[in-house]
Every structure is written in structure tokens, then in C-alpha cells.
Amino acid sequence: MTAALAGTGLTIGLGGAEVLRGVDVSLDAGEVVALTGPSGSGKSTLLHVVSGLLRPDAGTVTLAGERVDHLPDAARSDLRLRRFGFVLQFGDLVPELTVVENVELPLRLTGVRHREARARAAALLDELDVAHVAHRRVSEVSGGQAQRAAVARALVHEPAVVLADEPTGALDTVTGERVLEALVRAAETRGTAVLLVTHEARVAAWGSREVRLRDGRVETPSVAW
Ligand SMILES: Nc1ncnc2c1ncn2[C@@H]1O[C@H](COP(=O)(O)OP(=O)(O)OP(=O)(O)O)[C@@H](O)[C@H]1O
Ligand SMILES: [Mg+2]
Numbered sequence: 001m002t003a004a005l006a007g008t009g010l011t012i013g014l015g016g017a018e019v020l021r022g023v024d025v026s027l028d029a030g031e032v033v034a035l036t037g038p039s040g041s042g043k044s045t046l047l048h049v050v051s052g053l054l055r056p057d058a059g060t061v062t063l064a065g066e067r068v069d070h071l072p073d074a075a076r077s078d079l080r081l082r083r084f085g086f087v088l089q090f091g092d093l094v095p096e097l098t099v100v101e102n103v104e105l106p107l108r109l110t111g112v113r114h115r116e117a118r119a120r121a122a123a124l125l126d127e128l129d130v131a132h133v134a135h136r137r138v139s140e141v142s143g144g145q146a147q148r149a150a151v152a153r154a155l156v157h158e159p160a161v162v163l164a165d166e167p168t169g170a171l172d173t174v175t176g177e178r179v180l181e182a183l184v185r186a187a188e189t190r191g192t193a194v195l196l197v198t199h200e201a202r203v204a205a206w207g208s209r210e211v212r213l214r215d216g217r218v219e220t221p222s223v224a225w
Helices: 043-050 073-083 099-109 114-127 143-155 173-190
Strands: 005-014 017-027 032-036 058-063 084-087 161-165 193-197 209-214
Touching: 005 043, 017 032, 017 043, 017 058, 017 193, 032 043, 032 173, 043 161, 043 193, 073 084, 084 143, 099 114, 099 143, 114 143, 114 173, 143 161, 143 173, 161 173, 173 193
Parallel strands: 032 193, 032 209, 084 161, 161 193
Antiparallel strands: 005 017, 005 058
16 A cells, blocks of 8 residues: 655754654554654654655655655645645644634635635534634634644645644643544544654554654664564
8 A cells, every 4th residue: 555644764954963863654544653752852853844844854755655855845835735734733823813714724725615614614623622612713712722723724624644743732631532533533534644743652542553753763662572
């Protein structure tokens, strides 16, 4: 099977230090993979490289078998808009827009009619238990509500790949499970490949396997007897 997303030999230096040193990572369609590792091990950087926000110094990135890392910036931006969904670690919703306006943004930017965009956004907000704040500005909702809005926005355009950086970091256990359920449901029903960054073993357990980074390298799992 062709991987939905694959990075091979990914290497990048930032600020004079090697942050990724030959990372191989591959996700099949419908697979939820937990990406773990200590703070500073390169998890967020790896998400930035596989999504084309950063260009690797060495190595390749393929999306459904097509090489994408060497495409021009505009083409990589377009791929990010259409084929990826993001939940970024430090939030990137537009604070002046309402929650539902933020969620429908990926659809509006790709030409989906307003009525349909609004309906799809509203359905996801409902699924994530934040329908009641849909018409509030992001600056006027709680951190956990904003985080769930970010998850809805990452899923609303049914992207091939979702990259989620600590998507449950600001959530209590029960609310976090709603988010994880939504991600797993997207994987199971739509074949979305999900790369889920987390520090918590309890969250990592929602993935079908775990990729651990340490000092910019993939840690080889110890062999089970
Ligand atoms: N733009 C940058 N310039 C210089 N160094 C950077 C830059 N971005 C990240 N780094 C460094 O690269 C290393 C990996 O950072 P990264 O953000 O990928 O870690 P992480 O695994 O996501 O950590 P955390 O769990 O704390 O989010 C760190 O040492 C960090 O300081
Ligand atoms: Mg990080």
C-alpha cells in the first residue's frame, strides 16, 4: 500500500543545531500513530517538515506516493490547505473571528459554499460539545473550547492527513477523550492518517502504534521476547 504520508531520512538544522537527524516516518491511510518523546526531541519540528512549513536539509517527503518537499512554496501552501489538517501546539485560530467562522475557514478558502461550510462546521462543533460557543469570538472562549475548535477546523475539510500537536494538552480527561474519539472516527470512517503528538502514555495508547523521538532520531523499540 502507498503510504498516505512518508518522510525518509529527514534532517534539518535550526539555529545551528541538528534538530532532526535522519528521521523515517510513514503513515498509512486510516492509521493513527502516536508521536512521543521528551521535550525538545523534535516532534513539532517533524510536523513542520512533513507538512512543508519547513524544508528539510536532507531527506524526502511524499504524500500518497508523490514527492512534495521540493515543490515551490506556493504549491506546498496549497497542499497544506487542501490535504492537511492541523492542530498546532500553540493555537492558531483567528481571535477576531467566531468559533464557527474559524472552523469553516478551510472550506471557505477552497470555495465551498457558505451554507454547506456552515453546516459541516456546526456538525463537528456539536460532536465536540462546543456548539454552545459557536458564535463567540475565539478570544472570548476558554482554552479547552478553543482547542476543540482547532480540532474541528483540522477535520472539517476531510483532509488526507491530520497532524495534531498535543491536541488534548489543555483538556480534562473526559473532554480529551471526545477529541481523541473524533480523530479516531475520522481515521476509521474517512481513512484519514493521523499523527498524534503527545507526552501522555494514556493518549498515546489511542494510536495503533508509537513512534518515539529522542534527540532528533527515531528510537528503535526494544525487542519483545
Ligand atoms: N526555529 C528554531 N530555531 C532554533 N531552534 C529551534 C527552532 N525550533 C525548534 N528549535 C529547537 O529544536 C529542538 C526541537 O524542538 P521541537 O519544538 O521540535 O521539540 P518538541 O519535541 O516539539 O518539544 P515539546 O515537547 O517541548 O513541544 C529544540 O531544541 C528547540 O529548541
Ligand atoms: Mg512541540
